[in-house]
Amino acid sequence: MTIRIDLHNHFASADEIRNLNLDKVLSHVSKKLGPGGIVGIVNFPRTSMKNKDRYGELKKHAGGRAIDKNYSLYFPEQDLWVVKGQEVPVIYRGEEVHLLHMGLRSETHMTFQRPSLENSLEEGKSYGSMIGADHPADITGIQRFLARDEGLKKTILPYFDMWGIFDGEVWLMRKKMGEVVVPILWPFLNNSAKEYYEENIKLQYSIGAVAESDGHSISEIGTSYTILDIPKFNPDIDGEEMINNLRITIKNNKDWKGKRKYNILHTLIHGIGGKKENKLRKLLERYYYT
Numbered sequence: 001m002t003i004r005i006d007l008h009n010h011f012a013s014a015d016e017i018r019n020l021n022l023d024k025v026l027s028h029v030s031k032k033l034g035p036g037g038i039v040g041i042v043n044f045p046r047t048s049m050k051n052k053d054r055y056g057e058l059k060k061h062a063g064g065r066a067i068d069k070n071y072s073l074y075f076p077e078q079d080l081w082v083v084k085g086q087e088v089p090v091i092y093r094g095e096e097v098h099l100l101h102m103g104l105r106s107e108t109h110m111t112f113q114r115p116s117l118e119n120s121l122e123e124g125k126s127y128g129s130m131i132g133a134d135h136p137a138d139i140t141g142i143q144r145f146l147a148r149d150e151g152l153k154k155t156i157l158p159y160f161d162m163w164g165i166f167d168g169e170v171w172l173m174r175k176k177m178g179e180v181v182v183p184i185l186w187p188f189l190n191n192s193a194k195e196y197y198e199e200n201i202k203l204q205y206s207i208g209a210v211a212e213s214d215g216h217s218i219s220e221i222g223t224s225y226t227i228l229d230i231p232k233f234n235p236d237i238d239g240e241e242m243i244n245n246l247r248i249t250i251k252n253n254k255d256w257k258g259k260r261k262y263n264i265l266h267t268l269i270h271g272i273g274g275k276k277e278n279k280l281r282k283l284l285e286r287y288y289y290t
């Protein structure tokens, strides 16, 4: 028995979540992830809480369709789990690094305004979140700091549960050309994250390998996923117990199996930013999943 997980997706903005056709969304996601599939919904606030708590919005919008497990929502009709998470931009040596905190309680909100790397790791540990290094080889990843600092490996890697060996929206840099910001795609970043994992983490630390869509739209959910060799979670399981069991399984997931797919068009649109991005994304969403 296996399940598919994609623990890093931003869905849409909180406003858009309020207006989603949830039946269509859920059937789309359950087709991608299959029975017992698990998707992580993450916020990514940088400077304000304007885009706050997408999980909270989804929970309100889902109403009676979902069973509230506190750390997650279970949708019985589609046999699908949505786990609450947050992607946090932390500061290390004056630079921005992203961390994934997954499996938070409904009412828990991580500090998002530029906490230090160490503070965010400690905070996540206090909440019992699963901590992930997302797009580790990207400019906003942790890998480049670890690669030149043996001491840092020993102090921070014990906090982590998962290492993103593949991210469907990773890029090396974004360049400004006139008014338009253009992302430069660099697929080798994922290879680098996987190689680093194989050589420095797989046998040395209790950290599992995962692939993530990192999508910013519904249509990207489940385009990349990790297959875990476990039976589906029983819907009656306690919410905290489910997260802890999931954490143990992920930590032991050293020989990665699953699907990896670049969402190049979405990545390009994500690089544009602002209202233009939202407009284009809406068009693309209509084409892909509605």
Ligand SMILES: [Zn+2]
Pocket: 008, 010, 044, 087, 214
């Ligand atoms: Zn992300």
